[in-house]
Amino acid sequence: MNRIAVLEAWTGNARCLHCNIRKLALFADLNQEDFDLIHEPIDDMDFDAGETIYTMTDSPSYVYTIRSGLVKLVHDLANGSYRIVRILRQGDVAGIEALNGKAYLQNAVPLLPTAVCRIPRAEIERLNDQSPRLTKQLTERWYKAISDADTWLSELTTGTSRRRVASFLLYLDDNKHSDECYIPSREDIGAVLAITTETSSRIIAEFRRNGWITVNGNTARINRTALQKILLRE
Amino acid sequence: MNRIAVLEAWTGNARCLHCNIRKLALFADLNQEDFDLIHEPIDDMDFDAGETIYTMTDSPSYVYTIRSGLVKLVHDLANGSYRIVRILRQGDVAGIEALNGKAYLQNAVPLLPTAVCRIPRAEIERLNDQSPRLTKQLTERWYKAISDADTWLSELTTGTSRRRVASFLLYLDDNKHSDECYIPSREDIGAVLAITTETSSRIIAEFRRNGWITVNGNTARINRTALQKILLRE
DNA sequence: TCTAGTCATTGATAATTATCAATAGATCAG
DNA sequence: CTGATCTATTGATAATTATCAATGACTAGA
Numbered sequence: 097m098n099r100i101a102v103l104e105a106w107t108g109n110a111r112c113l114h115c116n117i118r119k120l121a122l123f124a125d126l127n128q129e130d131f132d133l134i135h136e137p138i139d140d141m142d143f144d145a146g147e148t149i150y151t152m153t154d155s156p157s158y159v160y161t162i163r164s165g166l167v168k169l170v171h172d173l174a175n176g177s178y179r180i181v182r183i184l185r186q187g188d189v190a191g192i193e194a195l196n197g198k199a200y201l202q203n204a205v206p207l208l209p210t211a212v213c214r215i216p217r218a219e220i221e222r223l224n225d226q227s228p229r230l231t232k233q234l235t236e237r238w239y240k241a242i243s244d245a246d247t248w249l250s251e252l253t254t255g256t257s258r259r260r261v262a263s264f265l266l267y268l269d270d271n272k273h274s275d276e277c278y279i280p281s282r283e284d285i286g287a288v289l290a291i292t293t294e295t296s297s298r299i300i301a302e303f304r305r306n307g308w309i310t311v312n313g314n315t316a317r318i319n320r321t322a323l324q325k326i327l328l329r330e
Numbered sequence: 331m332n333r334i335a336v337l338e339a340w341t342g343n344a345r346c347l348h349c350n351i352r353k354l355a356l357f358a359d360l361n362q363e364d365f366d367l368i369h370e371p372i373d374d375m376d377f378d379a380g381e382t383i384y385t386m387t388d389s390p391s392y393v394y395t396i397r398s399g400l401v402k403l404v405h406d407l408a409n410g411s412y413r414i415v416r417i418l419r420q421g422d423v424a425g426i427e428a429l430n431g432k433a434y435l436q437n438a439v440p441l442l443p444t445a446v447c448r449i450p451r452a453e454i455e456r457l458n459d460q461s462p463r464l465t466k467q468l469t470e471r472w473y474k475a476i477s478d479a480d481t482w483l484s485e486l487t488t489g490t491s492r493r494r495v496a497s498f499l500l501y502l503d504d505n506k507h508s509d510e511c512y513i514p515s516r517e518d519i520g521a522v523l524a525i526t527t528e529t530s531s532r533i534i535a536e537f538r539r540n541g542w543i544t545v546n547g548n549t550a551r552i553n554r555t556a557l558q559k560i561l562l563r564e
Numbered sequence: 565t566c567t568a569g570t571c572a573t574t575g576a577t578a579a580t581t582a583t584c585a586a587t588a589g590a591t592c593a594g
Numbered sequence: 595c596t597g598a599t600c601t602a603t604t605g606a607t608a609a610t611t612a613t614c615a616a617t618g619a620c621t622a623g624a
Binding site: 258291294295298 | 580581582583
C-alpha cells in the first residue's frame with residue numbers, strides 16, 4: 097500500500113470545513129460544533145490504480161469518501177473469477193457497510209489514481225448520536241448504494257451483451273468532468289456485465305469500427321445518440 | 331387492493347410490544363417509552379399473492395415489515411419485461427428506501443398470502459431522532475438490503491443458467507420453515523436470473539427428471555447436495 | 565362436468581456467447 | 595532500444611441460450 101500520504105491529524109476545524117468537495121460529501125450538512133465532536137483523525141489518503149483501499153477481510157473500521165478518482169467494488173467468486181458490483185466516483189461513499197460492523201462486502205480497488213478521506217466508523221457513530229445533521233446524509237448514502245446496486249442488477253445484466261456494453265458506456269459517460277470518460281479494461285467490463293473478456297473486446301472493437309466511440313488509452317469519447325439507439329432495440 | 335384488513339389504530343403499547351416476530355423486526359430493540367412516542371397508527375395488512383403492496387409511483391410514505399409470507403421486489407424495464415431484484419421473507423423490511431423520501435425503487439408484490447405491518451415513515455424518523463435504540467436496527471436493515479442486492483448481483487447472474495437455477499433454488503431453500511420451500515413460476519425464475527421462461531422451465535424439468543428436486547405445486551423439496559455439486563463445476 | 569385461459573414442458577432451429585488459440589499492439593524494466 | 599509481458603483484437607468452433615411454435619397439465623368459473 098505505497099504512496100499513501102497520511103496528512104497530519106485533523107485538528108478541529110479547517111480541513112473538513114473547507115474541503116472543496118464538502119457539498120458532495122457525507123459531512124455536507126455538519127457545522128462547526130459538529131466538527132468539534134470529532135476526536136480521531138480523519139486522514140486524506142492517495143492510492144494508485146490497482147492498489148487496495150480495503151478488502152473483505154479487513155476489519156470494517158473506516159468509511160471512505162471519494163475525493164477524486166474512480167473506484168471499483170470487487171466481489172471475488174469461489175471459482176477464482178470476480179464480479180464488479182459498482183463503480184464509485186467523486187462524492188460517493190465506499191464501505192458504508194462498515195457502520196454495521198460485520199464486514200466489508202467487497203474489495204475496493206481504484207481504477208485511476210484516487211484520493212479518499214478515511215473516516216473512522218466510531219466518529220460517524222458518535223456524530224450520528226450527538227448531532228441530527230448527519231442522519232440525512234447517511235440515509236442518502238445508504239439509499240444511493242441500494243439504488244445503484246438495483247440499477248446495475250436490473251439494467252446491466254439484462255439483454256444481449258451488445259446492449260449491456262452500450263448501457264455501461266452510457267453510465268460511464270454520465271457525470272463525467274471532461275468530454276472524455278474513463279473506459280475500463282475489457283476484462284473489467286466483462287466482470288461488470290457478466291460476459292467474457294473476449295466478448296467485451298469484440299463489442300468495443302465493433303463500436304469503434306462503427307464510429308460510435310473513440311478510444312484513447314483508458315478514456316473514450318461516446319456518441320450517446322448512437323448507443324441509446326441500441327438500448328431501444330435490444 | 332382487496333382483502334386488506336386494517337386493524338384498529340395502535341393505541342400505545344400491546345400490539346407492537348407483544349408482536350410475535352418482534353425479535354426479528356425493525357422494532358426489536360425498542361422499549362415501552364419508545365413505543366409511547368408513536369403517534370400515527372401502525373397498521374397490520376394482509377395481501378393475497380399477486381396484489382400490490384406498493385409501486386414505484388406510490389408516494390414513499392411507509393416502510394413495511396414482513397410478518398409472514400413472501401414478497402418479490404419487481405423492477406419494470408423499458409421494453410415491457412421485468413426483473414426481480416430481491417425476495418423478502420419474514421422479518422425483512424420492504425421499502426426502507428422510503429426513508430430517503432425520494433421514491434420506492436421497485437414494486438413490491440406478494441408471492442404468497444402475506445401479512446405485513448405498515449409503519450409510517452414519519453414515525454421512524456421521529457423514533458430515530460428521539461431514541462437511540464432504532465439506529466442499530468435501521469443500519470442492520472440497510473446493510474441487509476445492500477448485502478442481498480450484491481449477493482444477487484454477483485452470484486445469481488454469473489455462470490450458466492443451470493448454475494444460476496441451482497444457486498437460486500438453494501437460496502430459496504435456506505431459512506425455510508418446513509421441509510419444503512416455495513418455488514416461483516418459471517417466468518419469475520427467469521426474471522430473477524436474467525434467462526427466458528423456457529430456459530428456466532427446461533432446467534427445472536431436468537432437475538426433476540434427475541430427482542434433484544421434487545416439485546409439488548408451488549413448493550419443492552430440494553436435494554441440496556446434488557445442487558451444490560453443480561455450483562462447484564459450473 | 566365442460567371450457568377457456570393460464571402455466572409448464574418440449575421440440576426445432578436460429579442467434580448469441582463461450583472457449584480455445586493465435587496475432588497484434590502497447591508498456592515497461594534494464 | 596529490446597525482449598518480456600500484458601492487454602486487445604480477431605478467428606474458428608463448440609456450447610449455450612433465445613426464439614418460435616406446439617402440446618400437455620392444471621385451474622377457475624359457467
